[in-house]
Amino acid sequence: MGIFSKTCEYALRAVFFIAHRTSEGGRVGIKEIASGVGSPEYFLAKILQDLSKRGIVQSAKGPNGGFFMEEKSLKQPLSNIVLAVDGKALFTGCALGLEVCSEKEPCPLHNEFKNIRNQIQQLLQNTTIEEFNEDLNLGLTSLRK
Amino acid sequence: MGIFSKTCEYALRAVFFIAHRTSEGGRVGIKEIASGVGSPEYFLAKILQDLSKRGIVQSAKGPNGGFFMEEKSLKQPLSNIVLAVDGKALFTGCALGLEVCSEKEPCPLHNEFKNIRNQIQQLLQNTTIEEFNEDLNLGLTSLRK
DNA sequence: CCTAAAAAGGATAATAAGGTCTTAATATAT
DNA sequence: ATATATTAAGACCTTATTATCCTTTTTAGG
Numbered sequence: 079m080g081i082f083s084k085t086c087e088y089a090l091r092a093v094f095f096i097a098h099r100t101s102e103g104g105r106v107g108i109k110e111i112a113s114g115v116g117s118p119e120y121f122l123a124k125i126l127q128d129l130s131k132r133g134i135v136q137s138a139k140g141p142n143g144g145f146f147m148e149e150k151s152l153k154q155p156l157s158n159i160v161l162a163v164d165g166k167a168l169f170t171g172c173a174l175g176l177e178v179c180s181e182k183e184p185c186p187l188h189n190e191f192k193n194i195r196n197q198i199q200q201l202l203q204n205t206t207i208e209e210f211n212e213d214l215n216l217g218l219t220s221l222r223k
Numbered sequence: 224m225g226i227f228s229k230t231c232e233y234a235l236r237a238v239f240f241i242a243h244r245t246s247e248g249g250r251v252g253i254k255e256i257a258s259g260v261g262s263p264e265y266f267l268a269k270i271l272q273d274l275s276k277r278g279i280v281q282s283a284k285g286p287n288g289g290f291f292m293e294e295k296s297l298k299q300p301l302s303n304i305v306l307a308v309d310g311k312a313l314f315t316g317c318a319l320g321l322e323v324c325s326e327k328e329p330c331p332l333h334n335e336f337k338n339i340r341n342q343i344q345q346l347l348q349n350t351t352i353e354e355f356n357e358d359l360n361l362g363l364t365s366l367r368k
Numbered sequence: 369c370c371t372a373a374a375a376a377g378g379a380t381a382a383t384a385a386g387g388t389c390t391t392a393a394t395a396t397a398t
Numbered sequence: 399a400t401a402t403a404t405t406a407a408g409a410c411c412t413t414a415t416t417a418t419c420c421t422t423t424t425t426a427g428g
Contacts, residue, residue, distance in 0.1 A: 079309055080316045081336070083224055084386070087320035094331055107404070116321075121387050127406060140395030141403045164224055171225045175232035176261075178368050186239055186355040186364045190346055191226070197339055210331040219331045223323050229416070252374070266417050272376060285425030286373045369428105376423070384415070393406070398399105 081198075086163040089125050091115035091221045093159055096135055096145050097152055097207045098214045105144030116222035125163070132162050147207070157202035169199045226343075231308040234270050236260035236366045238304055241280055241290045242297055242352045243359045250289030261367035270308070277307050292352070302347035314344045 080087065095114050099106045108126065112119035126145060130137045134154065137145045160168065172179035173191040181188075213219045225232065240259050244251045253271065257264040271290060275282045279299065282290050305313065317324035318336040326333075358364045 079224075079228055080312050080320055081226070081318055082320070084320060087318075090332075091319050091321075118387055120389070123405080124387090124407095130405085137405060138395075139393075139403085139405045140397095142396070143394085143404045145405085167225050173226055173232075174236050174366070175225055175227070175229060176236075176365070176368060178365070184364050185366065186358060187235075188364070190350065194339065194342055194346070197342070201335055201339070205335065213331060219329055219333070220321070220323070221319070221330065223321060263417055265419070268375075269377095269417090275375085282375060283425085284373085284375045284423075285427095287426065288374045288424085290375085371426105371428085373426085374424085376421100378419105378421080380417100380419080382415100382417070384413100386411105386413075388409105388411070390409080391407085394404085396401100396403080398401090 081168070082160065083164050085125060086160060088115065088117040088122055089129060089159050089163050090156070091117065092122055092126060093129070093135060093147075093207055094210050094214065095221055097147055098211050100147045100152065101208070101211045101215075105138060105142065105146045107144045111145065114222060129159070129162065134158055134162060152208040153206050155203045156205050156207065157199070159207075160202055169195060226313070227305065228309050230270055231305060233260065233262040233267055234274060234304050234308050235301070236262065237267055237271060238274070238280060238292075238352055239355050239359065240366055242292055243356050245292045245297065246353065246356045246360075250283060250287065250291045252289045256290065259367065274304070274307060279303055279307060297353040298351050300348045301350050301352065302344070304352075305347055314340060 082090070092111050092115050095111050096106055108123050109119060111126070112122045115122075126135060126137070129135045130145070133151075135145055135147050135151060137143070172185055173187045174185045176185050179185045179188055210219065214221070227235070237256050237260050240256050241251055253268050254264060256271070257267045271280060271282070274280045275290070278296070280290055280292055280296060282288070317330055318332045319330045321330050324330045324333055355364065359366070
């Protein structure tokens, strides 16, 4: 198990892919996205339907339709995607899975993990989706395999 | 989803519990551990069987039997438990779930997450199981609810 | 030796996550 | 208006995770 669920990994990769294409001014179909990020097509379709309903990405039906992102969407922090898909457990949950775990009633690992959780949260909140377009353009980073 | 799988959360809590009891010089039965850490008894039994086979905890059958830990086991790093249960994905896996993701062929988040993964690994490798006994003794930390 | 207490092992069930297929709705271009 | 391309929605299947039960093995103590 990684940091994110598989669903969330697909979501992030797909959003990066759409953002990249959007910056070149276009819409992308689900087939192309799925093959571009190496995910199962129908499964990713479900994920993007959900992100679309939440306004995280935009979509249009019919010929020349597809997924795209408005300016505003491109400036969203990555945390929006993670929260939508995996919820807030990664940011606020107890490492040992206890329901009651706080400064006042800490689990043994509470203090040890506090800093790490904060860093993850800061990272995802302070990084926007569009920040990765340039590197994808230049082929410096990759989204599949 | 938290950082660890539910199985791993139970494992860590149980090991802390056994370590604590061991430091008071005793063996603990599965019923007592399960109720002490708030986990399903039979499920935890499976987990401890596995940890026992791997030598992470010790066990004895028969009357006055139960789980306990040798000196050496108490000095193990927490990473032993996490690796045994959840594998190494948390330490070395790509945040976006790509199989190929390295310094040479990074995913977009590779550099962002490098530091966080390292910190998690360092924390779990540099912290031993017995370090938490004192706080549990004093009631400063809790393992259930 | 016999009994009882405990973990070990095997089989199975319940739930959640991941994945696929089919049909419906919608928009575009002719 | 009609045909076509595309996402949306609903139903369903598969696999992995979590949870439970029952039987077997081991061992201490009388």
